[in-house]
Amino acid sequence: MSLLFYSVAAIAEIAGCFAFWMWLREGKPLWWIAPGIIALVIFASVLTRVDAAFAGRAFAAYGGVYIAASLVWLWVIEGIRPDRWDMVGAGMCVAGAMVILFAPR
16 A cells, blocks of 8 residues: 555645746746646645555655656656666666565565
């Protein structure tokens, strides 16, 4: 279930940050920040649902998922296909996240 929460959180965070990016960097109208704020509130709320005893560990594992989701966003939304180095880096990050999430404690 944690991977589902991480995935939803990543989509919400990326969408929220993208809205601000578009407003500040691409000159979109001020109203673009409204869905950005909503998406970031959803991100923070969903991330608290992760089954982890400590926030720091949950956030550390989330980092790998966020990186992989960012490359999917790059490809699907921005139309830029990640290169092999993007994929290698994301794979390393996801592997690290899996160690953090599933290591025996």
